[in-house]
Amino acid sequence: xxxxSNSVRLIALGAAAVLGLAACGGGDSxxxxxxxxxxxxxxxxxxxxxxxxxCTAGKTLAEGKLTIATGNPAYxxxxxxxxxxxKEGFEAAVAYGVAEEMGFSDENVVWVRTGFDEAIQxxxxxxxxxxxxxxxxEERKANVTFSEPYYSTNQAIVxxxxxxxxxxxxxxxxxxxxxxxxxxxxxLDFITKVIQPNTEPFVYDDNAAAKxxxxxxxxxxxxxxxxxxxxxxxxxxxxxxxxxxxxxxDQVGADNFxxxxxxxxxxxxxxxxxxxxxxxxxxxxxxxxxxxLSGYTGAPVxxxx
Amino acid sequence: xxxxxVLLVPRMPRWDRVKKSFFDVDQMRDSFPxxxxxxxxxxxxxxxxxxxxFVLALLIALARNSRSPALFPLRALAAAYxxxxxxxxVILWIYLVGFGVPGLGLERPYNSPLLWGSVALGMTYxxxxxxxxxAGIDSVHESQRAAARSLGLSSAQTMRFVxxxxxxxxxxxxxxxxxxxLQKDVALVSLIGPIEILRQAGIDKAKFANFTxxxxxxxxxxxxxxxxxxxxxxxxxxxxxxxxxxRVAA
Numbered sequence: 001x002x003x004x005s006n007s008v009r010l011i012a013l014g015a016a017a018v019l020g021l022a023a024c025g026g027g028d029s030x031x032x033x034x035x036x037x038x039x040x041x042x043x044x045x046x047x048x049x050x051x052x053x054x055c056t057a058g059k060t061l062a063e064g065k066l067t068i069a070t071g072n073p074a075y076x077x078x079x080x081x082x083x084x085x086x087k088e089g090f091e092a093a094v095a096y097g098v099a100e101e102m103g104f105s106d107e108n109v110v111w112v113r114t115g116f117d118e119a120i121q122x123x124x125x126x127x128x129x130x131x132x133x134x135x136x137x138e139e140r141k142a143n144v145t146f147s148e149p150y151y152s153t154n155q156a157i158v159x160x161x162x163x164x165x166x167x168x169x170x171x172x173x174x175x176x177x178x179x180x181x182x183x184x185x186x187x188l189d190f191i192t193k194v195i196q197p198n199t200e201p202f203v204y205d206d207n208a209a210a211k212x213x214x215x216x217x218x219x220x221x222x223x224x225x226x227x228x229x230x231x232x233x234x235x236x237x238x239x240x241x242x243x244x245x246x247x248x249x250d251q252v253g254a255d256n257f258x259x260x261x262x263x264x265x266x267x268x269x270x271x272x273x274x275x276x277x278x279x280x281x282x283x284x285x286x287x288x289x290x291x292x293l294s295g296y297t298g299a300p301v302x303x304x305x
Numbered sequence: 306x307x308x309x310x311v312l313l314v315p316r317m318p319r320w321d322r323v324k325k326s327f328f329d330v331d332q333m334r335d336s337f338p339x340x341x342x343x344x345x346x347x348x349x350x351x352x353x354x355x356x357x358x359f360v361l362a363l364l365i366a367l368a369r370n371s372r373s374p375a376l377f378p379l380r381a382l383a384a385a386y387x388x389x390x391x392x393x394x395v396i397l398w399i400y401l402v403g404f405g406v407p408g409l410g411l412e413r414p415y416n417s418p419l420l421w422g423s424v425a426l427g428m429t430y431x432x433x434x435x436x437x438x439x440a441g442i443d444s445v446h447e448s449q450r451a452a453a454r455s456l457g458l459s460s461a462q463t464m465r466f467v468x469x470x471x472x473x474x475x476x477x478x479x480x481x482x483x484x485x486x487l488q489k490d491v492a493l494v495s496l497i498g499p500i501e502i503l504r505q506a507g508i509d510k511a512k513f514a515n516f517t518x519x520x521x522x523x524x525x526x527x528x529x530x531x532x533x534x535x536x537x538x539x540x541x542x543x544x545x546x547x548x549x550x551x552r553v554a555a
Contacts, residue, residue: 120514122319122326140514143326180498184511202418202498203508212400213498216407218418263322 050105055270060128066104068095069127072113077231077296078133084111090227090292091131094150097284098259101274116184119260120144128267129259133225135186136258145263147271149256150285155190156229156245156299158237159221160214165243170303171195178202180210180219186255187223194252194304195223211237225255227296244302252304325515332517336509340518343505344525346419350491350501354423354430355484361431366438367464383435390432395490398425403497422494430487437479441472474544481537485530502526 051064061067070091073082080088087096087106099109112127119130120143129147136146157174159165168174171194179201181188191201202219204210213219214237224232226245233240248254261268278284314320368376368383390398402425407416414420445468453463495504502522509518546552 116511117516120326120510121516122322124319137512139512143514183504183507188508189512200500203495203500203504204498205496209400209404209496209498212404212408213418216404216411216416217413218404218407218416218498 050103050108052108053103053270055273056102056104056267059265059267059270061126062110065108065110066099066102067110067112067126067128068099069112069114069119069125069130069132070095071132072115074113074132075228075231076235077227077292080292088292090151090288091133093288093292094278094285095131097278097288098150098271098274101277102270125262128265129261129271131257131259133228133257134260136256137186143263145261145265145268146258147261147268148275149258150275151257151289151293152254153225153227153257154246154248154252154254155187155223156226157221157223157243157302158229158233158240159243160237160239161241162239163214163217163220165221166241168243168302169300170305171246172305174221177220178218180204180213180222182206182210182222182224185224187225190246190252191223194246207232207236211240214240226299227293230296230299242299245299247301247304249304327516327520329515329517332509332513332515333521335513336506336518336521339505339509340502340521340525343500344502344522346499346501347488347491350419350423350426350494351488354427354491355487357423357427358430358434358487361427362434362438365431365435366442369435369439370442370464372460387432387435390429391436393429395426395429395493396496398429399493399496401425402428403494418497419494419499422497422499426487426490426494430483430490433483434480437476437483438472440479441476442468444475445471474548477537477541477544481534485534488530489526 049064052060052066056066068084070079070084074084074089074091075082076089078089078091080086080092084092084095087093096106096109099106114127114130116132119125119127119132119134120140122143131150134140134146136149140146157165157168165174165177168177174195175198177197178199179191179195179197181191181201181203183203183205188201188203191197202213204213204222210219210222214222221243223229226242229242229245233242246252259271261271275285279286315324317323365383365386368379369387371380399422403418403421406421406424407418449467449471450463453467454460458466492501492503495501500508502525503519506518506522510516
């Protein structure tokens with residue numbers, strides 16, 4: 001039943017998008033005329049007001065509005081210029097794409113800012129969903145609900161161009177290096193489990209501290225997800241470069257980014273639907289990725305030996 | 306009040322979620338060994354900074370209490386040191402000394418964040434502790450000095466054998482106060498890299514999206530500070546009984 005109404009809505013949405021609203025009423029070729037008629041009318045009403053669809057009704061924080069959280073500040077290339085409202089940057093574009101799929105017009109998307117901790121605290125949330133490169137992990141699922149992944153990435157290593165790390169091409173050459181990572185990221189886990197350096201890694205709250213540690217030669221290299229690594233090395237840490245990216249393998253799974261919801265928030269189903277449509281049906285996800293992240297994937301591959 | 310909390314809090318609508326986020330028993334068991342390991346680093350930093358702080362603070366307090374007119378620059382310098390050290394946030398000192406000094410071009414191991422983080426802690430805390438010592442020294446009545454000098458003790462001997470022993474005894478409680486505070490501020494060294502207990506708790510928090518590791522860290526801190534405080538209280542009371550002679554019951 002649910003499946004059916006979804007697919008009907010899907011057809012209707014597609015039709016509405018392609019033909020425009022006026023053309024929609026008459027020329028629908030679905031076999032069950034009355035159902036299609038109803039669905040179409042519904043879509044017309046929804047898009048007219050842009051306050052969500054059937055699925056989202058009653059599930060959002062503020063009726064008819066979609067409240068989305070991002071980091072404070074939000075970093076590039078995920079959000080350009082710390083201004084998600086501009087729709088610029090990968091996550092900003094994905095957020096508006098999801099909102100559109102769920103029938104929210106741009107003016108009904110409300111942005112709030114949270115830190116990582118506010119996103120995972122047990123109390124009521126001030127957002128419908130939160131996207132700021134949260135990695136989906138089994139451990140975290142006990143306390144928050146994740147959407148399906150909207151992006152998958154791998155880890156990369158950044159070091160100063162003249163550092164001991166600069167020439168490394170395989171993991172076995174990296175064991176004697178001193179590593180740094182950002183607190184609360186999966187990169188730290190990656191260092192201890194995959195690289196297994198001989199000394200304990202250092203951990204920093206932000207890129208500013210990691211940069212200072214690199215410059216003070218307290219660490220030789222830092223590990224970050226690839227797009228962040230490429231951005232950080234190009235823009236934030238002068239004199240640094242991406243020494244390489246780590247390939248995925250049986251032992252190293254991809255780092256999947258998901259949106260964070262309050263535990264068991266039913267809205268996640270609507271968002272998952274939107275994401276899978278954007279991924280498999282409209283290919284919008286891949287085009288957003290090409291727009292905002294195409295410059296952020298090139299780096300030599302490091303051997304896991 | 307306590308009864309009200311114990312009875313009412315579990316009836317709140319989202320208590321289950323809070324309980325799971327802060328008091329998850331499985332999470333406690335899982336994080337505990339890692340946190341204890343990391344706590345060892347706190348203990349080490351604490352152990353090597355404390356003696357340095359006491360020595361430095363005492364020297365500063367003595368400098369500030371010097372009385373010779375010729376030593377005015379020393380007094381001014383000591384006063385300026387305590388003002389600046391106490392007036393600037395500890396975090397800034399840790400960043401500035403922990404990243405700044407090694408950034409000047411020191412090589413490993415002399416650029417260690419542990420080393421320079423400890424130096425930053427020592428600098429700030431010696432400012433606070435110097436003031437405590439100074440208050441202790443000032444609290445010793447002037448007649449004690451007068452008596453000691455009239456017995457033929459030099460100015461330095463008076464300080465060493467008459468004033469300081471009394472002064473230090475009097476300031477044991479505020480000193481302990483500063484030590485407890487230092488023990489928690491040791492965690493700030495994690496800002497420049499080293500993984501100590503609060504950082505490890507933060508890592509576990511992020512990994513499991515659960516705040517329970519912080520609660521475990523707090524319990525570990527309490528397990529150390531409470532016995533330490535009680536022990537010092539006891540020693541101090543014993544000292545008071547021994548030296549004050551009389552005691553009014555109630």
